[in-house]
Amino acid sequence: MKRAFLFADPAAHSRSPAMHNAAFGHAGIDAHYEAVRVPPDLLATYIQTLRQPDVLGANLSLPHKEAVLPLLDTLSSAARAIGAVNTVVNRGGMLHGDNTDAPGFLAALASAGDHRQGGAVVLGAGGAARAAVWALRSQGRGVYVVNRTHEKAVELTRELGGTACALEAVPWPSIQLIVNASSAGLSDAAQSPLPGFEFSVLPSSALVYDMVYKPAETRLMYDARAAGLRAENGLEMLAQQARLAFTAWTGVEVPIRVFLDALAVVG
Template sequence: MKKLYAVIGNPIAHSMSPLMHNDLFQHYGIDAYYHAFAITKEQLADAIKGFRAMNISGFNVTVPHKVAIIPLLDDIDLLARSIGAVNTVVNENGRLVGYNTDGSGYVQGLLTELSNLKNKKVLVIGAGGAARAIYFTLAYEGVTHIDLTNRTIAKAESLVKECPYEVQSNVLELKEAEEQLEHYDIIIQTTSIGMSPHTECKVLSLHNLKESAFVSDIVYNPLETLLLRQAREKGARTQNGIQMFVHQGALAFEKWTNVMPDSNRMTTKVLKQLGGTKC
């Protein structure tokens, strides 16, 4: 009997997860199908009851359900619990168990370009759900110095206070971060600023960016945001959000099937759909 996997969110029509996962099921000869379900906040509890009734094999969770899903599950992985958000659910013998592969997927994507993270000084821009997953996971992986900057300082301060892992962190005003940018080896942009159609929106000035820095933006539409373009023009190495998207999906696929998929195949599939080549 064909297994069912899914992604739930609202909106969800734009999701490329069905394209990516259905291609993998076919490639690896797995009798399964992955479908996108548009689920509102009001429908979430009933949707999970329906998934249980169907004995769904697993599903991804995206905005706005990553936090609200937690009390509806049977168990939560330790890292997902500390992050306070779930993006992947596995049916483990009838029990729905939540995981968070966003941060781990981001780190794996980063390691395709950088061999060492632990001795790097990192600046994270933003304090939302993606920033939280990335910040906590980097700290969990042993990165020792991670500063945060955000328009709302209190939100960034909350992340620092709530992080359960040992890490040295300062919270900076955006202007402060701009002035100190030369001190950072890795700059990570985690907000939606610069995403299509608002592609000319500016996060912060890169005037003090050092040439040896690595600049990462989790946005992948457009493939090269204004921030990445300006960083590239200053000689810095850059990476868009494709690798995070691909690797978080790969980790979810492995949890569901015990098969670690070919991330290069996944990247090619997504880039072809987006009509570009830049990562």
């Protein structure tokens, strides 16, 4: 039996085992995925175990996505540019790092009906925001990055492109997409990254994409929908990054529905 893992701290809450074990079942692959709590000081030891022949690879989540980079043999161009790895592939004992959050985010945007044109605003300047900015810039989009700590947005845009600015400086009538890549709303469902925001400054065709997926309708989504805009949560991005990681490990394409159905079961 082959094995794949999630290394994270904490790890118990993860929905990845449900998705990947469902996908192994669907594909008829004799393999098992397990979430393992790995504290930061043990990351290097755990990463070494991925070189074993029966291991397909691993996902990485907080707090390991950046720290893992120097422990790997090769990196994809996306992982290197973003500075974060969420998927490690065991290629015959050599470990390759990739970032499937960025293409997973673009696939989720496409499903949500994003027009792939017009300006985009990314809220946040952490790892998720870096993946979003890199992905949107790869589409040639103009990106404005707004973050609670402005200096971090400046640093991000210096590396990845785009414009760091205050909320008031965004040219709102040209914006077709708002992405919440901040943690606002994650632990407090009543919290919005845009409290009191007047959504009518946006074109009526604009999409609001919240990477947070619990609750299913976040405060940001509620406010955007109340103003007549389309809004989606981050559940499909979670499924899409898993689908892409699965293919990287196995070479097998499993329909996104399998991953979404598994998420629906675990709630």
